[in-house]
Amino acid sequence: xxxxxxxxxxxxxxxxxxxxxxxxxxxxxxxxxxxxxxxxxxxxxxxxxxxxxxxxxxxxxxxxxxxxxxxxxxxxxxxxxxxxxxxxxxxxxxxxxxxxxxxxxxxxxxxxxxxxxxxxxxxxxxxxxxxxxxxxxxxxxxxxxxxxxxxxxxxxxxxxxxxxxxxxxxxxxxxxxxxxxxxxxxxxxxxxxxxxxxxxxxxxxxxxxxxxxxxxxxxxxxxxxxxxxxxxxxxxxxxxxxxxxxxxxxxx
Amino acid sequence: xxxxxxxxxxxxxxxxxxxxxxxxxxxxxxxxxxxxxxxxxxxxxxxxxxxxxxxxxxxxxxxxxxxxxxxxxxxxxxxxxxxxxxxxxxxxxxxxxxxxxxxxxxxxxxxxxxxxxxxxxxxxxxxxxxxxxxxxxxxxxxxxxxxxxxxxxxxxxxxxxxxxxxxxxxxxxxxxxxxxxxxxxxxxxxxxxxxxxxxxxxxxxxxxxxxxxxxxxxxxxxxxxxxxxxxxxxxxxxxxxxxxxxxxxxxxxxxxxxxxxxxxxxxxxx
Amino acid sequence: xxxxxxxxxxxxxxxxxxxxxxxxxxxxxxxxxxxxxxxxxxxxxxxxxxxxxxxxxxxxxxxxxxxxxxxxxxxxxxxxxxxxxxxxxxxxxxxxxxxxxxxxxxxxxxxxxxxxxxxxxxxxxxxxxxxxxxxxxxxxxxxxxxxxxxxxxxxxxxxxxxxxxxxxxxxxxxxxxxxxxxxxxxxxxxxxxxxxxxxxxxxxxxxxxxxxxxxxxxxxxxxxxxxxxxxxxxxxxxxxxxxxxxxxxxxxxxxxxx
Numbered sequence: 001x002x003x004x005x006x007x008x009x010x011x012x013x014x015x016x017x018x019x020x021x022x023x024x025x026x027x028x029x030x031x032x033x034x035x036x037x038x039x040x041x042x043x044x045x046x047x048x049x050x051x052x053x054x055x056x057x058x059x060x061x062x063x064x065x066x067x068x069x070x071x072x073x074x075x076x077x078x079x080x081x082x083x084x085x086x087x088x089x090x091x092x093x094x095x096x097x098x099x100x101x102x103x104x105x106x107x108x109x110x111x112x113x114x115x116x117x118x119x120x121x122x123x124x125x126x127x128x129x130x131x132x133x134x135x136x137x138x139x140x141x142x143x144x145x146x147x148x149x150x151x152x153x154x155x156x157x158x159x160x161x162x163x164x165x166x167x168x169x170x171x172x173x174x175x176x177x178x179x180x181x182x183x184x185x186x187x188x189x190x191x192x193x194x195x196x197x198x199x200x201x202x203x204x205x206x207x208x209x210x211x212x213x214x215x216x217x218x219x220x221x222x223x224x225x226x227x228x229x230x231x232x233x234x235x236x237x238x239x240x241x242x243x244x245x246x247x248x249x250x251x252x
Numbered sequence: 253x254x255x256x257x258x259x260x261x262x263x264x265x266x267x268x269x270x271x272x273x274x275x276x277x278x279x280x281x282x283x284x285x286x287x288x289x290x291x292x293x294x295x296x297x298x299x300x301x302x303x304x305x306x307x308x309x310x311x312x313x314x315x316x317x318x319x320x321x322x323x324x325x326x327x328x329x330x331x332x333x334x335x336x337x338x339x340x341x342x343x344x345x346x347x348x349x350x351x352x353x354x355x356x357x358x359x360x361x362x363x364x365x366x367x368x369x370x371x372x373x374x375x376x377x378x379x380x381x382x383x384x385x386x387x388x389x390x391x392x393x394x395x396x397x398x399x400x401x402x403x404x405x406x407x408x409x410x411x412x413x414x415x416x417x418x419x420x421x422x423x424x425x426x427x428x429x430x431x432x433x434x435x436x437x438x439x440x441x442x443x444x445x446x447x448x449x450x451x452x453x454x455x456x457x458x459x460x461x462x463x464x465x466x467x468x469x470x471x472x473x474x475x476x477x478x479x480x481x482x483x484x485x486x487x488x489x490x491x492x493x494x495x496x497x498x499x500x501x502x503x504x505x506x507x508x509x510x511x512x513x514x515x516x517x518x519x520x521x522x
Numbered sequence: 523x524x525x526x527x528x529x530x531x532x533x534x535x536x537x538x539x540x541x542x543x544x545x546x547x548x549x550x551x552x553x554x555x556x557x558x559x560x561x562x563x564x565x566x567x568x569x570x571x572x573x574x575x576x577x578x579x580x581x582x583x584x585x586x587x588x589x590x591x592x593x594x595x596x597x598x599x600x601x602x603x604x605x606x607x608x609x610x611x612x613x614x615x616x617x618x619x620x621x622x623x624x625x626x627x628x629x630x631x632x633x634x635x636x637x638x639x640x641x642x643x644x645x646x647x648x649x650x651x652x653x654x655x656x657x658x659x660x661x662x663x664x665x666x667x668x669x670x671x672x673x674x675x676x677x678x679x680x681x682x683x684x685x686x687x688x689x690x691x692x693x694x695x696x697x698x699x700x701x702x703x704x705x706x707x708x709x710x711x712x713x714x715x716x717x718x719x720x721x722x723x724x725x726x727x728x729x730x731x732x733x734x735x736x737x738x739x740x741x742x743x744x745x746x747x748x749x750x751x752x753x754x755x756x757x758x759x760x761x762x763x764x765x766x767x768x769x770x771x772x773x774x775x776x777x778x779x780x
Contacts, residue, residue, distance in 0.1 A: 012353070013360035020361060037380065094269045095276030102277075105500070106493035107455040109371075112462060113477035114485050117300060152613040156671075159580065159607035160627040160678075170626070174617050193369040200374055201462050201474075215375035223375050231368040238367065251617035251658065 039221040048225040057210065064207040065233065067123060068195045071130025072188060079135040079187075080180065083142025088168045093143065100139065108133035108194045112201050121204045129198050130191040137190060141183030145176035181245030185238050192234050207233075302483040310483035311490055318472065319491060325468035327495075329385065330457045333392025337453065338446045341397045345404020346438055355405070362401060370395035371459050378463070388460040395456040399449035400442055407441025408434055440511060447503045454496050469495075526559040527681040527714030528593035530579060535588030536739075537574055547739035548574050549585070554733050554742055561708060561715040563725035565767065566735030572718040575740075576684050579716055580605055592682060603631065606680030606713070610687045612671035614659040621646060621655040624674045631678060645677040649707065665696035669703070676707055683713040687720065701727050722767050726760060727753055734770045744770050 021041050027033070028040055035043070051057040086093045086100075111129055119125030149172050157167045199208020207226065214222035281304050288303040302310075348355045348362070370391050381387030411433045419429050461470020469492055476484035537549040548571040556562040564572050578585050581597045590597040592604070614623050621642050628638035646652055651673060659667055668688060675683060688704075689697045701724055708715060708728075719725050725732050725748075732746040752763040 008356050012356040016357040016361045019357065091272055094272035095279070098273040098277050099280045102493070102497075105451070105496035106489050107451065107458070107496070109455050109459045109462070110473070110489045110492045112459075113473050114489065117477050117480065117482060117485055150613075152609060152611040153615060155609060156607075156613035156615075158582070159602060159605065159675075160630045161602040161605075162630050166630065171615065174615065177617070189367060189369070193371050197371045197374075197459050200371075200459075211375045215378050218379060220376070220379050223379060227368070227372050227376065230372045231365075234367055251660070 036218040036220050039224065043221045044224045044228075047221040048228060051222070051225055051229075060205060060207045060210045061229065061233070063123075063205045064195050064199065067126040067206065068130055068192050068237075071127040071195070072134050072191050074127065075131035075134030075136075075191070076138055076184065076187065078131070079138025080142050082135075083139040084146060084168060084173065086139065086143035087146025088164070088172065100136075103136070104140075108136070108190065109197055112198050115198070116202045121202045126195055126198050126203070126206075129194050133194045134187040134191045137183055137187040138180070141186075142176065142180060145179040145183075146172050149175045178245075178251070181241070184245065185241050188237050188241055189234060192230075192237060196230055300480070300482040302486060306483045307486045307490065310481075311487040314484065314487050314491070322467070322469045322472045323491070323495065326457055326461060326470065329388045329460070329468060330392060330453055333389045333457070334396050334446070334449070334453045336389065337393035337396025338400050338442065338449070340393070341400035341445075342404050342438065342442050344397075345401050345442070346408045346434070348401075349405040349408030349438075350434065359405065366398050366402070370398060370456055374459065374463055377460075383464040383466055388457065388464060391460045392453050392456045396446070396449040396453045399452050400445040403441040403445025403448075404438055407438040410441075411437055443507060443511065447500070447507060450499055450503060451496060454492075454499065458492060526712035527683075529558045529591075530556040530562075530682060530714055530716065531591040532575070532579070533589050533591070535575075535578065535585045535590060537571070537578065537586045537588075549578075550739040550741045552588070552735075552740065552742055554745055556714055556716060556731070559712045559714055560730045561717060561728060562731050562733055563729030564716060564718045564733045564735060565720065565722055565725050565771065566740060567737050567771070568720060570735050570738045571740040572735060573686055576607075576686050576716060576718055579682070580607060580684055604681045605684065606675030606678045606682070607684045608668075608672045608675045608686070608688045610690050612659070612664075612667040614662075614667055614670055614674075616659050619656050619658055620651065620662075620670050623659070623670060624677050627674050627678055642677060646673060649673050649676075649703070665692050665700060668692055668700065672700075672704065672707075676711060676713075679711065680713050683708075683715045685715065685717045687718055689724065690720065697721075697724070704728060722764060722771070723755070726763050726767070727755070732767055734767060746770070 024038070024041050028038055039047075082096075086096050108129060111132060115125040115129050119128065146168075153171050153175055154167065157171045162170065195206070196208045199206040200212050203209040207229065211223055211226035211230075214220075214226065284301075285303050285305070288301040291301045348359055373391060373394060377387040377390050381390060415433055419433055424432065457468070458470045458473070461468040462474050465471045465474045469488060473485065473488040473492075476488060532552055532554050535549055535552045536547070539546045539548055552575065554562070564575060566572055577583065578590055579592075579597065581599050581601055584599060614620075615626065618626060621639065624642035624646060625635075625638040628641055629635060633641065643652075643655065646655055649669070651669060654662065654666065654670070659670070662670065668691070672685075672688060675685075689700050692700065705728060717725070717728055719728075722732075729748050732748060734743040734746060735741070736743045746763070746767055748763060749759075751757065752759045754760055
């Protein structure tokens with residue numbers, strides 16, 4: 001890596017992080033804030049390390065991640081399937097569009113109370129919520145991607161004698177794959193945050209619940225550590241999906 | 253049946269779209285009603301599915317009652333948060349975008365924090381601000397900030413080279429350049445970003461109110477949920493969606509008026 | 523070697539497009555016959571309906587009036603078993619290698635996976651594309667990709683080959699090379715060919731007959747036979763044939779040959 005690149009990609013951002021940490025510490029000193037309001041950075045770090053050694057913490061994380069994963073796969077598969085139907089079949093698209101458009105503005109978070117009403121604070125409710133959020137993103141992206149496939153590829157497929165289904169599966173879906181991969185990452189971000197939000201509002205277990213409990217008992221260091229974990233898991237999931245996509249789907 | 257088919261095909265394509273669209277909605281409502289009846293006799297997990305008719309009735313009742321009060325509270329939170337978020341994002345974005353070294357230092361941090369939705373900050377805001385207006389405005393402002401900042405940074409940097417050359421030829425100094433080139437470009441992008449941030453902000457309002465549960469649409473939503481009032485829950489969700497839709501439509505209109513040459517396609521963000 | 527092509531007969535074909543409320547006539551009473559295993563080059567002004575003619579020959583849709591007959595029987599819609607088509611854009615599937623692109627056509631036509639791969643490999647080797655078999659379309663130049671596109675069509679051993687301005691998007695020098703190669707392949711596999719082009723010189727070089735179309739709504743202005751002696755670009759016969767065709771197209775022949 002050249003000196004320029006090293007400076008820009010490593011040194012300066014690192015300096016930025018240090019500046020933020022320094023500002024954090026300085027604010028503490030300047031205003032003499034109680035620990036419950038703003039714990040010092042080292043306390044957060046220590047708390048995080050302690051959490052990582054606690055079984056209960058890992059249990060909570062596992063619950064949240066599991067709820068997310070199941071909902072994600074469910075919503076993703078359904079979303080792509082229905083999205084393909086909408087993209088391929090004009091009649092279906094015209095019929096489904098008003099329904100999809102009207103639901104678009106009822107964001108996943110607005111569904112949280114309803115899922116609690118129906119499923120209580122259980123696992124099922126969270127899965128349904130994540131599935132809905134992911135489904136929506138994937139349906140819209142898939143239908144749009146299928147509709148914008150290079151027409152030459154379709155013509156070639158027809159000329160080779162492909163029937164409608166073969167064309168949709170072997171050509172359209174493959175051509176749309178890179179776009180779907182980006183959409184899958186966006187959907188993962190939304191799905192993950194939906195789980196966390198749902199757990200803030202009504203849950204019997206999970207990362208969000210752990211953080212809310214910490215907030216009620218003013219264990220601010222735990223709260224901030226929990227937020228870091230949320231960010232890390234989100235980043236991890238996103239990176240995983242990106243890696244999978246690049247390995248298998250992205251032909252560009 | 254075939255006569256119907258050929259009639260169908262002969263109608264103008266737009267009528268075709270309308271008919272199918274209405275059919276889609278009608279089928280959706282029919283399925284909904286059917287499921288509500290099926291499940292009412294005790295089948296399965298969802299044992300409280302109100303019919304569309306009941307939801308509509310509840311919606312009308314709410315609209316003639318507390319809806320406007322709750323809506324006003326929510327909109328107030330939203331407007332404040334949105335304004336603060338957009339304004340601060342513009343300023344910070346301008347600075348980070350134009351001052352090279354500052355950008356290199358702080359933009360990576362912004363990029364790292366951005367994916368962590370402001371929703372994650374809810375418990376922290378409770379600790380800091382309690383359950384009142386301040387906390388909710390903070391969360392909405394943060395959500396809007398995180399969306400708009402990218403547009404602001406992009407906009408402040410992206411001045412077309414042709415314009416730069418013109419400015420040099422005219423002999424503009426730094427301040428003039430800023431006013432005539434950088435600022436309008438940035439504000440244009442910020443406007444677009446603010447519209448994208450609409451849904452992010454509005455969604456954050458609801459989460460903040462679901463947690464804080466003191467006033468507003470979200471608080472109403474949680475309270476009817478706790479009283480097991482299915483129709484009211486769905487009615488409140490509908491209100492939320494309709495408001496979001498109206499705000500978005502209004503904003504698109506405004507955007508088109510102010511910037512007829514830019515037409516960003518309306519993507520479903522968060 | 524597979525059986526060579528049959529006869530394609532176009533009889534009094536007219537076609538209209540209806541878009542929105544407007545009707546656009548595209549073909550007007552077009553009639554000509556391509557004898558078995560012959561190459562017919564269809565030339566005419568841009569947008570005169572040449573591509574429509576090709577699509578009708580492929581059985582993609584039915585003409586508004588008139589008939590097309592292949593091998594003595596009417597062209598059936600959706601039947602593509604006997605066809606191979608290549609377009610202006612090579613249309614290679616970007617997620618498949620060159621070999622897989624050729625193989626997928628064979629598989630769609632019913633060959634097993636192993637057999638399709640074998641045939642694809644053999645064919646690519648025969649046409650001199652053997653070393654590119656594992657390359658992805660993104661790594662190919664325009665000319666190379668077009669070669670693969672045509673190879674993909676020919677690997678199916680079509681009895682009817684339909685080419686829609688296949689060399690139009692390629693630079694002039696590559697175009698000449700591709701014409702050469704195509705001629706060699708056609709001589710080897712002998713399908714019946716309808717080759718649409720706007721390049722008159724190309725039509726003379728490749729075709730056994732030139733079908734000159736008029737402007738839209740297109741009808742056949744004339745059918746000009748092309749003999750072997752006309753194909754030598756340096757010959758006077760070539761120049762004469764060129765002049766004759768250009769005149770038929772209504773273009774002055776004293777301008778330089780393109």
